[in-house]
Amino acid sequence: MNKKENFIADITTGYSSKGDSIILGGAMLDGEPIAEAHVKIPLKTLNRHGLIAGATGTGKTKTIQVFSEQLSSAGIPVLMMDIKGDFSGIAKEGKEEGFITERHAKINIPYNVAAFPVELMSLSKQNGVRLRATVSEFGPVLFSRILDLNDTQAGVVAVIFKYCDDKQMPLLDLKDIKKVINYITEEGKDEIAASYGKISTATTGTILRKIIELEQQGGDLFFGELSFETDDLMRIDENGKGYVNIIRLTDIQDKPKLFSTFMLSLLAEIYQKMPEKGDAEQPELVIFIDEAHLIFNEASKALLEQIETIVKLIRSKGVGLYFVTQNPMDVPSGVLAQLGLKIQHALRAFTANDRQAIKKTADNYPTSPYYKTDELLTSLGIGEALVTALNEKGIPTPLVATMMRAPMSRMDVLSQSEIDEINGKSKLVKKYAEEIDRESAFEILNKKLTEAAEAAAQQEEQAPEKSSKSGPSTTEVVTKSVLKVVTSATFIRGVFGVLSKFLKK
Template identity: 65%
Template sequence: MSQQEEFFEYINNGYATKCDYIELGAAMLGEETITNAIVKIPLKTLNRHGLIAGATGTGKTKTLQVLAETLSDKGIPVLLMDIKGDLSGLAQPSPGHPKIDERHAKIGFPFEAKKFPIEVLTISEQKGTRMRATVSEFGPVLLSRILDLSEVQQGIVAIIFKYCDDNKLPLLDIKDFKKVLQYVTDEGKEEIQKEYGRISSSSTGAILRKIIEIEQQGGDLFFGEKSFEVEDLTRIDENGRGIISVLRLTDIQDKPKLFSTFMMQLLAEIYETFPEQGDSGRPELIIFIDEAHLVFEEASKALLNQIESIVKLIRSKGIGLYFVTQNPNDVPEDVLAQLGLKIQHALRAFTAKDRKAIKLAAENYPSSDYYDTKEVLTQLGIGEAFVSVLNEKGIPTPLARTMLRAPMSRMDILTDKELAAVIDNSKLIHKYNQELDRESAYEMLNSKIEKINLAEEKAIKDLKDQKERERNKKSSSRTYTTSSTRQNPIVKVLTSATFIRAFFGILKKVMK
């Protein structure tokens, strides 16, 4: 048996699967693609999460696009974080190209151009179906972790949520939370202290500064109503294909706080909402997080622990998380250890630091008799990658240098006209893009403060009126007394006697 035949058998046995699967491409031996040595990903293990890594320009985004297309064709909904703005082309078929046909001839199956059903989402000022969440939905624990608060400050946030629950004050948006902070520090200080304990104004000031930081990054657009229902991410179209939800994030690359805030709330909401799926044989939803370093680079230790916990637990709900980034080191080790599928595009060795990173990346993959992993990592061409997946028994498959299939949809963005047509045809936009500003904590506390102020003003006015009446009464009394004593000496004597008794009465009280 020749080396190619041995390798063909090695790959086909390693990637053989009895359950449903998606085809990623064909394995390569050296620079040669072994036709029909197909690298397959079992649907059953897609909820075990994954990583797509590689240097800029090596094809990570196109790999993400291929996975989203094939999942959609299998009836599995997908959520994509489109940070670079180049994934909207999924809504239009590929125009084709001779190089694409050549690639697929090497892989062993023909190329088919097609478009896919997409939903354009947004959490910023960009056009699309708006995704929002209320402050109440975050809860005190998650909100405190996102804001990176101290234990004392976390306690104050918990008190604020408890106070709002007890007094039926809905916390919907940032202005609600800021208003409650102001109230418990000023007008409601005594009320809060009596019921819940003393709150330090310096601590509330520190919390307010953290809230303003989120607000300045666009949190005022994200927090509010109408809340996005995560079940709408799992829709299937009339042809049985999974809807690909493309979240446009091109304007928040410099707002990592907002991005990590959104991601944590979304994952927490999905975990709380979706039922336990068990061993169903296929995922409920696959989420691709492009530029994943934005989630981790400014995350506190508490937030990283929260992310790690969710990554571990959310797969039981049938959810697969796929992190897309330049280097595996961008993902914390504890999270990286949870990822079953790994697709590694080329890495570049320009510096000593790069060479060290390549060595570490090579150690993340199974050893192979057919590859010097560390060496090949720098030689992979565009659209090629090392692939290792979990088979249906949860065992890593043999490492395979893979010629990846080409996207069936357009590898470019939609025009403004095409994008507008997709948004106009959305079945969700009318549900979520109506502006709601119902009465909440902000309005209720303003009303309460106004009543307090009016009561204080009335009390002050009543006191002034009372003093004025007393002054007028005393003035009238003095006038009457003076006039009467002049006319009647007896009255004068009685008045003097009264004064003397009053004086000695006071003395007696003092002496007692």
């Protein structure tokens, strides 16, 4: 056989699938697509995670769009973390243009237009399904890791959670945990010391500053109720298509701590709640994490270890994670080693450092008798990529240059009126629209302080002469304690609210 015949034999054998699969595009040799060789990825291996990388403008977003369309068509829900805001067009039918017709003729794949069921979600005040979680749901270990606390500080956080559990005080939002920290540092320090041991004010001060930092990045919007239920990500529409859940993150690009906080909490909750799937025929959910470097650049060592652990374990739940970034070197080696599918778009070599990075990138891919990988990485066109995956037996497939198929949906963003239309029809938007602020640690502790002040005042009225001879009265002491809380910049708004409610009764 000649080179082309050998190539076709290798690709069709390497990418064959006995079960269901998705077709990403057509294989290329010497810069030309080969109509007889399609690049197929078995659904069975899509829980083995993956990487989609490439320089800006090389076609990563369209690849994710094609991937998501194929998954949705197979009845697999998708969660897309959309930081650039250019993915929402998947909700509307595309339009066949001349260049699309030409591309699909070259790779011998029929082209059809289609729209896909979409939910638009938000961590902030953007329109869409509001995503929230409570502090209690995080637990002391995960909450400490997000704040990048040392062992001593994490131990204090564990005490705070235990104290709140023992006293049946829910920790729902950040004002709850800040209130508890203030209380155990001031009025309740003796109570805490008697039951749990003494706590350093320097330690609680550090924890409080870390919480305020998280709050300033939008954590006050994220922590609270109604808490999002992960089952709502797993929906299939009446036509059997999986929902494409798009989290619009355009307004938190400069808030990486909030982004990584949400991502880690979501993955932890999915892992905790979903049953083991074993060797399933297809994944239950596929998650795309766009601009993944925003997570890894700002993550502490402890947080990176947590991410790596979840990546290793969550595939047994039938969940596939796909990291989208410009350069594979953005992803830590421990995570990169867990990724079975790699789709590498073109990289640009403008400097010596760029050329060095390209050589390292090439080393991450299987060797091929048909390509010089490091040279090909800089010469791929828009909508072309190097692909390697795992076959149904878990064996890496041959490295293949691929002309990607075009999206069936719109390759542009939705208008505001179209976004409003989707949100207006959404049951989830209505479900999560209401902010609930039920009685929790903040209100319980404020009530406790108010009752203490009342009791002290009554005692003072019954023994005015004794108190006048023995220095500051109990009322004065308690009042000063309450005023400390009231005048604290962190708690002033909530405390006055509670006190005014009490005075109106």
